[in-house]
Amino acid sequence: MGFFLMTLWHVMVGGMCAYQGRGRLEARDEVLGPPYLLAQAATTLVGGPVAAWFFHFYPSWFFHYLLDPTDSATFETYRFPLSALTLLFLVGATSLGFMAVRRAIVKMHPPYSAFPVAAAGLLFLLFTGIGYARVFFVGDAEQFLTASARPIFGHMAGVLSLLPLASGALVALVCGKYFKEDLSSRPPVAAR
Numbered sequence: 001m002g003f004f005l006m007t008l009w010h011v012m013v014g015g016m017c018a019y020q021g022r023g024r025l026e027a028r029d030e031v032l033g034p035p036y037l038l039a040q041a042a043t044t045l046v047g048g049p050v051a052a053w054f055f056h057f058y059p060s061w062f063f064h065y066l067l068d069p070t071d072s073a074t075f076e077t078y079r080f081p082l083s084a085l086t087l088l089f090l091v092g093a094t095s096l097g098f099m100a101v102r103r104a105i106v107k108m109h110p111p112y113s114a115f116p117v118a119a120a121g122l123l124f125l126l127f128t129g130i131g132y133a134r135v136f137f138v139g140d141a142e143q144f145l146t147a148s149a150r151p152i153f154g155h156m157a158g159v160l161s162l163l164p165l166a167s168g169a170l171v172a173l174v175c176g177k178y179f180k181e182d183l184s185s186r187p188p189v190a191a192r
Helices: 003-020 022-027 034-057 075-107 115-130 132-136 141-145 156-178
Strands: none
Touching: 003 022, 003 034, 003 075, 003 115, 003 156, 022 034, 022 075, 034 075, 034 156, 075 115, 115 132
C-alpha cells in the first residue's frame, strides 16, 4: 500500500472505530475515548511503522510512481525524518476519520453517519482498481517504467501491506464488541 491508500485506510480505521463505538461515544458524550485510543494504537504501532518502512525502502512505489523522491539530491539526508513524518501524517488521517464520523454521529442517524468511511472506502477501491500496476508492482521508478517491477504477492511489501489492513479491521471489531452500549432508553438523535 502506498501513500494514498495508506492515508485512505487510516481515515477508514478512525471512522470505523468511531462508528463501531458510537454507543459509548453517545452515551457518555465523549469526544476522545477508548475507541479513539484504539484507532490511534493501530496507527502508531502497526500502520505508521509499516508506512515508514515502505517510504524508507521503496519510496517510488510508496508514492505510486507519481513522484520519485530519489531524484532529489537531498533525499538521502532527509530519508529518516521524512519516514517519521509519514507516521505523524497517518496519525492525523486517523484523527480526521474519527472526527468526521464522530461529527456525523452527532448530526445524523447511525446509517448515514458511516458516510465518511464509505466515501474513503470507495476512493480506496477506485484507486486500487484504476492504478492496479501502481499498487501491485513493487520497485523503483525505472523498474516501473520498464515493466520489470516485481509483483507484490510473494514480496515482503505484500506481507507488510496486510498488517495495517488486519490491525485496522481487528481494532474496529474490538470497538464494535466492547464499546456498543444499550441506547434503547435514549431518545433518537433528531429528538435531542
